Amino acid sequence: MVLAVLISAPVRATDMTLTITTPSAPPPPAGSLTISVPATFDLGSSTAGATIAPTMGSVTVTDTRGTAAGWTVGVIASALTNTTVGNTITPTAMSYSTGLITTTGTVTMLEQDQTNLTGVVPIATASLGSGIFSATWTPSLDIVIALGSADGVYSGTLTHSVA
Amino acid sequence: MVQSSNQGGLGIRISQIPSEVESLPNSGIYIVTRLLPSTTHTQRLEVSNSTTKPMHVLIYPGPAKLVDGNFLPLAQGSKSELVSWSSVSPSSIDLPPMKSSEVTVTIKVPAEVSPGTDFGVIWAAVASTPSASGVVSINRVGIRMYTPVGTTTTSSTPPPVSSGHSHTSEFQWLVIGILAFAVCALAYRELPFVKKQRKERRRALKKLERR
Structure with missing residues (x-):
């Protein structure tokens, strides 16, 4: 928060103006690798036999290390578990695509779409970077709901890892 | 364009390079310390919150492997000697907006080790607020570990930088x-x-x- 107290016309009765502004966040600290904070996302509701494509927030990775070392982003999903009957939708039924990756600075991004999120599978690799650079994408996640899946609420975890 | 790089997030960096690895390539971005039997190594990292909101961060070691020269993290729970020797203190931090905090990685090497190079990652992780149905999204960022174990093995990666002076054949x-x-x-x-x-x-x- 920035507080700026402007006092005008000191001769007359006090006229005070207070301006409060919230600054936008400065770039991440030098020498670090940074990932944006994940937004809450929901899977919505669907019927057995359908494919769902939940809306996810964008992911940004910023590299201020100043090396050409690059990094890899991996994704892993847990099984989605039906909280009442214990039925699961496994990560083998999930696909992930980064779609278009927007970059700032100098870097080459290699995208790798995945159709099985069981392991920590690589979905994007940064190489030939120099100076400060960043990459942003909005993931597309597809989940196939098998026929015969039990009714109910399913929950699980999706993890992005960058190193 | 500036907007995306100014969005901020969860960052991690090496804040202190141990003197014995200072001359090694990539010692400023990876943990590359040689692990000798019955020794203990510590290294300081800095975890930062460059957003305008408070952040709850978990910090922990995780396994990784090298496949065809590609560094790949493994799912939590995969067997790794390096991970079993490693710990991070503190293992969780509440970071106020625009603040950073130091954590210490400790690697306690047992007396009996099999020589080779071990791989791992020290992760800093932040989770989303669970959705109404309990779906959670986790983003994590890490420092890679390429640690030669024992006296005989040489660090396989990061690649050594050409030293420049030639040897007379x-x-x-x-x-x-x-x-x-x-x-x-x-x-x-x-x-x-x-x-x-x-x-x-x-x-x-x-x-x-x-x-």
Whole structure:
């Protein structure tokens, strides 16, 4: 928060103006690798036999290390578990695509779409970077709901890892 | 464009490079310490929150492997000696907006180790607020560990930077030796008493021929 107290016309009765502004966040600290904070996302509701494509927030990775070392982003999903009957939708039924990756600075991004999120599978690799650079994408996640899946609420975890 | 890089997030960096690895390539971005049996290594990292909101961060070691030169993290729970020797303190931090905090990684190497290079990652992770149905999204960022274990193995990655100075090969030494010998032999021929001896021998030969 920035507080700026402007006092005008000191001769007359006090006229005070207070301006409060919230600054936008400065770039991440030098020498670090940074990932944006994940937004809450929901899977919505669907019927057995359908494919769902939940809306996810964008992911940004910023590299201020100043090396050409690059990094890899991996994704892993847990099984989605039906909280009442214990039925699961496994990560083998999930696909992930980064779609278009927007970059700032100098870097080459290699995208790798995945159709099985069981392991920590690589979905994007940064190489030939120099100076400060960043990459942003909005993931597309597809989940196939098998026929015969039990009714109910399913929950699980999706993890992005960058190193 | 500026907007995306200014969005901020969860960051991690090496805040102190151990003196023994200072000269190694990539020691400023990876943990590359050689792990000798019965030793304990510590290294400081800095975890930062460059957003305008508070952040709850978990910090922990995780396994990784190298496949065809590609560094790949493994799912939590995969077997890894390096992970079992490693710990991070504190293991969770509440970071206020725009603040950073140091954590210490400790690697306690047991007496019995099998030589090789071990891979891992020190992760800093932040989770989304669970959705109404309990779906959670986790983003994590990490410092890679490429640690040679034992005395005999050399660190396989990161690649060593070419040191620049060339070494004289055995063949070159042979050539130098032959040249030195030739120079000495020529110089010997030109010595005054050697010249005199040669002249006398020639004279003696002529005398013999005349007879």
